[in-house]
Amino acid sequence: MKPKRRYVSDVRRENAEATRLRIAEAARVLMLERGYAATTMAEVAKAAGVVVQTLYTALPGGKPGLAKLVWDVTLAGDAKAIPQSGRPQVQAIIAEPDPERKLAVFARMALAIYDRVAPVHRVLRAAAAADAGLADLLADTEHQRLKGSRGPAEHLAAVGALRADLSVERAADHIYALTSIELLERLVEVCGWNVRDCEDWLARTLSQTLLETGHTQMPQEAENSR
Known part of the structure; x- marks a missing residue:
């Protein structure tokens, strides 16, 4: 049975x-x-x-619970109860042996998530000033995003790729800030960048910010290695 x-x-x-x-x-x-x-x-x-x-x-x-469901499903791309660490995109990052390419795959994933969640975030952000429950939800998503940024920082440290003078906590802060929805939104909507522009910039900036010098290439060298 x-x-x-x-x-x-x-x-x-x-x-x-x-x-x-x-x-x-x-x-x-x-x-x-x-x-x-x-x-x-x-x-x-x-x-x-x-x-x-x-x-x-x-x-x-x-209703704030409904907004949370919309956010969670949009963020994940589905309604399956699978943690972020168990999803194929994250597994691909972990499996990639080259630290710089890890961050390129991470940047691609981050921009795909941004493309999904940015319109929803804009709507919720606009309404949060008049709804305390919604404001709490958005604050919680930011705390969760900062917490989630620790995963890639810890992984880079575990494989010996994280800069020696950079703590995991500070590396997570960098990842959190550089993948901010508002930052990417301004690059797209104000500066006129397309998603590929943002992806290339994010991958390069993360590499230059987080990796030991021996693990990074100059921008032109990285472009030629594609």
Whole structure:
């Protein structure tokens, strides 16, 4: 009977993930079209094909909880309960033996995430001044992003690539700052850079900031090695 129970559990989990994904996608579309304040739980439930009570049951915290779901799903790209460290993009970074190429892959992942989350972040940021729960959510996402920046810093230290005069904590601060949504947003929207421009700049700047001199190449050398 164990395989049958496991099958039922897997089906339930997949159904729950599918429902969360539908809710998140419906809410994201409505929030981007109308703004956070003008999007109601009833409208999201209708668009997702669920009853309103399902939203309140699945998302503790009401509307800020809905915003958190939209953020989490947009950040990950799906509704699967897989930690960031277990996702293929992160595994590819870990598997890459060359520190500079590690950071190039990391920059590519960071810009792909930025491309997904920037519109959502803009909407939530605009509404946070009038909604304390939403402001708390955005503050928490920043703390989580700083915490998450420690992972790549620790990995570079573990493989002996991190500058000797740079602590893991300070390296994480650099990664957090350089991958800021607001920073990348200004490069794209104010400076007129495209995503590839940002990716190349981020990879080069991370390498020059974090790696021992022997692990880095001059910008032209890095470009020629592509």
